[in-house]
Amino acid sequence: MHVTTTISFQSQLPGDRPEVRFKDHHPSLTEREAVLEARRCLYCFDAPCQQACPTSIDIASFIRKISTGNTLAAARTILSANINALSCARVCPTQVLCEGACVYNHRDGSQPPIHIGRLQQFAMEAAYAKNAVASLLGDKRASTGKKIALLGAGPASLACAAELTLRGHQCVILEQRALPGGLNTNGVAPYKMKADVGLLEAEMVLGLGVELRTGVTVGKDVKPEDLLAEYDAVFLGVGLGPDGRLAVPGEELAGIIGAVELIDQVKTRGQPLFEGVAHAVVVGGGNTAIDVARELRGLGVPEVTMVYRRGPEHMSAYAHEQDGARHDGVRFLHWHVPVRFNGEGKVSSLTLARTRLEDGRLRNVPGSEADVPCELVAMAVGQGTLKDLCTAFAGVDFRDGHVVVDPDTGATGNAKVFAGGDVANGGKEVVNATAEGKRAALAMDRMLTGA
Numbered sequence: 001m002h003v004t005t006t007i008s009f010q011s012q013l014p015g016d017r018p019e020v021r022f023k024d025h026h027p028s029l030t031e032r033e034a035v036l037e038a039r040r041c042l043y044c045f046d047a048p049c050q051q052a053c054p055t056s057i058d059i060a061s062f063i064r065k066i067s068t069g070n071t072l073a074a075a076r077t078i079l080s081a082n083i084n085a086l087s088c089a090r091v092c093p094t095q096v097l098c099e100g101a102c103v104y105n106h107r108d109g110s111q112p113p114i115h116i117g118r119l120q121q122f123a124m125e126a127a128y129a130k131n132a133v134a135s136l137l138g139d140k141r142a143s144t145g146k147k148i149a150l151l152g153a154g155p156a157s158l159a160c161a162a163e164l165t166l167r168g169h170q171c172v173i174l175e176q177r178a179l180p181g182g183l184n185t186n187g188v189a190p191y192k193m194k195a196d197v198g199l200l201e202a203e204m205v206l207g208l209g210v211e212l213r214t215g216v217t218v219g220k221d222v223k224p225e226d227l228l229a230e231y232d233a234v235f236l237g238v239g240l241g242p243d244g245r246l247a248v249p250g251e252e253l254a255g256i257i258g259a260v261e262l263i264d265q266v267k268t269r270g271q272p273l274f275e276g277v278a279h280a281v282v283v284g285g286g287n288t289a290i291d292v293a294r295e296l297r298g299l300g301v302p303e304v305t306m307v308y309r310r311g312p313e314h315m316s317a318y319a320h321e322q323d324g325a326r327h328d329g330v331r332f333l334h335w336h337v338p339v340r341f342n343g344e345g346k347v348s349s350l351t352l353a354r355t356r357l358e359d360g361r362l363r364n365v366p367g368s369e370a371d372v373p374c375e376l377v378a379m380a381v382g383q384g385t386l387k388d389l390c391t392a393f394a395g396v397d398f399r400d401g402h403v404v405v406d407p408d409t410g411a412t413g414n415a416k417v418f419a420g421g422d423v424a425n426g427g428k429e430v431v432n433a434t435a436e437g438k439r440a441a442l443a444m445d446r447m448l449t450g451a
C-alpha cells in the first residue's frame with residue numbers, strides 16, 4: 001500500500017507510452033477566439049444547455065463571464081457545479097448534451113451551436129495554468145471529525161471526496177491501482193484527453209486534503225466489515241468490472257485481449273504495442289469498441305475491422321463516434337459473430353458466422369462460416385460487474401447490473417453506504433459519475449451532520 005498526501009502522479013507516466021503519438025482533437029482556444037465565441041451566446045433564460053447538463057453548470061453565466069474577459073470567475077461558476085470540469089470539457093459527448101440542446105440547433109442553421117465544451121476547456125485551462133483552482137473553490141469548513149472511506153479513485157469518488165472535504169469531513173480514498181483518476185486516466189480515448197490531464201485533475205482534488213491509498217483492493221486487502229466499523233460512512237465508486245468475454249473456442253490464445261485492458265496499455269504503459277500486427281479485429285458495437293478501433297488505426301495498424309452481431313442501427317455507439325471511426329479508416333462488418341479463434345499459441349485468424357433475425361431472435365446462418373486473418377483481437381463486448389464486492393457491504397442490494405440506490409441521494413440499503421458513478425448507473429459518462437458523486441456527498445453530509 002502507498003499512502004499519498006503530497007501528489008505527483010503525472011511524473012509516473014512513461015514518456016514513451018503509445019497515447020502520446022495521438023494528435024489532440026480538442027486544441028485550446030486562444031483568448032480572442034474564446035471571447036468571440038462567447039459573444040455569440042444568447043444567454044438564454046431557462047437555458048436548455050444547462051438543463052441538458054447532468055451537473056447543471058450555469059452555462060449562460062460562465063459564457064457571459066468569458067465574453068467580458070472574466071475567465072477565472074467563469075471557472076469558479078463551472079467548478080461550483082462540477083469539480084471534474086477540465087476532463088468533462090474534453091470528454092463529454094457535448095453533441096448529445098449541452099451543445100445538442102443549444103437553441104442555435106433550432107434556428108436557420110446558418111450558425112452552429114455554441115462550442116460550450118471548448119469554452120469550458122478554455123476557462124478551466126486558464127484556472128489550472130494560474131494554479132487558481134483550489135482558491136476558486138472557497139474555504140474549507142471547520143473539521144467535523146467525521147471520517148469517510150471512498151472506494152475507487154475515479155471521477156465519482158473524486159467528486160464525492162472534494163465536496164465532503166470542503167464540508168469539513170476527512171476523506172480517505174482506497175484505490176487498487178497505482179494511479180488515481182479511474183477511466184479518466186486509463187480509459188478515455190487519447191485524442192480526447194491524455195492520462196496526464198486526468199491525473200492533474202485528480203491531484204487537484206487530493207490537494208484539498210483528501211488522503212489516497214493506492215495499491216489497496218477492497219475485498220482482498222481490506223474487509224468491507226472493517227471499513228464499516230472504522231468509518232462514519234462509505235462511498236462505493238468502484239465503477240464496472242473487468243472486460244467481458246464471449247466464451248467461444250480459442251479465446252485463451254495470445255493476442256486476444258479485453259478492450260479496456262488494451263486501452264489501458266495505450267494510455268499508461270510504455271511497452272511497444274502492435275508491432276507486426278497487420279490485421280486487428282474489434283468485437284463489439286459500443287463506444288468502447290469504436291474507441292479501441294480508432295486507437296489501433298491511430299497507432300498504425302493497417303487494417304482494423306469492427307465485427308458486430310447486428311446492424312448499424314442497433315449499435316449503441318454514438319453516431320458521431322461511428323462517423324469518426326469510418327473517417328479513420330475502420331471497416332465495419334455488421335451481422336457477424338465470432339464462432340472460433342484460430343492459431344497455435346497466438347491468434348492468427350478468426351472464424352465468423354453471419355447472423356440474422358428469425359422471429360425476433362438472433363441466429364447464426366448455417367454454412368456461412370468464413371475466416372478472417374487477424375493477429376490481434378480486442379474484445380469490447382461489455383464489462384462485468386463488481387456485485388460480490390458491493391453486496392459484501394451488509395444491506396447493499398445489486399440488481400440489473402448495478403447497485404440499487406435512491407437516485408436523489410445515492411443512498412443504498414445500508415444507512416452508512418452510498419454509491420455513485422458506473423457502479424450505480426450501470427455505465428454512463430464521466431459527467432454522470434461526477435454529478436452522482438456530488439449528490440451522494442450532499443446526502444452524506446446531511447446524514448453525518450444532521451443538517
Ligand SMILES: Cc1cc2nc3c(=O)[nH]c(=O)nc-3n(C[C@H](O)[C@H](O)[C@H](O)COP(=O)(O)OP(=O)(O)OC[C@H]3O[C@@H](n4cnc5c(N)ncnc54)[C@H](O)[C@@H]3O)c2cc1C
Pocket residue numbers: 091092093151152153154155156157174175176177180181182183184187188189192216217218219237238239240260263287288291386389420421422423427428429430431433
Ligand atoms: C474505454 C472507455 C472510454 C470511455 N470514454 C468516455 C468518454 O469519452 N467520455 C465520457 O464521458 N465517458 C467515457 N467513458 C465512461 C467513463 O469513463 C465512466 O463513466 C466514468 O469513468 C465512471 O467513473 P467511476 O468513478 O464511476 O468509475 P471508474 O472511472 O471506473 O473508476 C473506478 C475506480 O475504482 C477502482 N476500483 C475498482 N475496484 C476496486 C477495489 N476493489 N478496491 C479499490 N479500488 C477499486 C478502479 O481501479 C478505478 O480506478 C469511457 C469508458 C470506457 C470504458
Ligand code: SF4
Pocket residue numbers: 040041042043044047048049050059060063101102103104114116
Ligand atoms: S442554449 Fe446556446 S445560446 Fe442559449 S445560453 Fe446555452 S449556449 Fe448560449
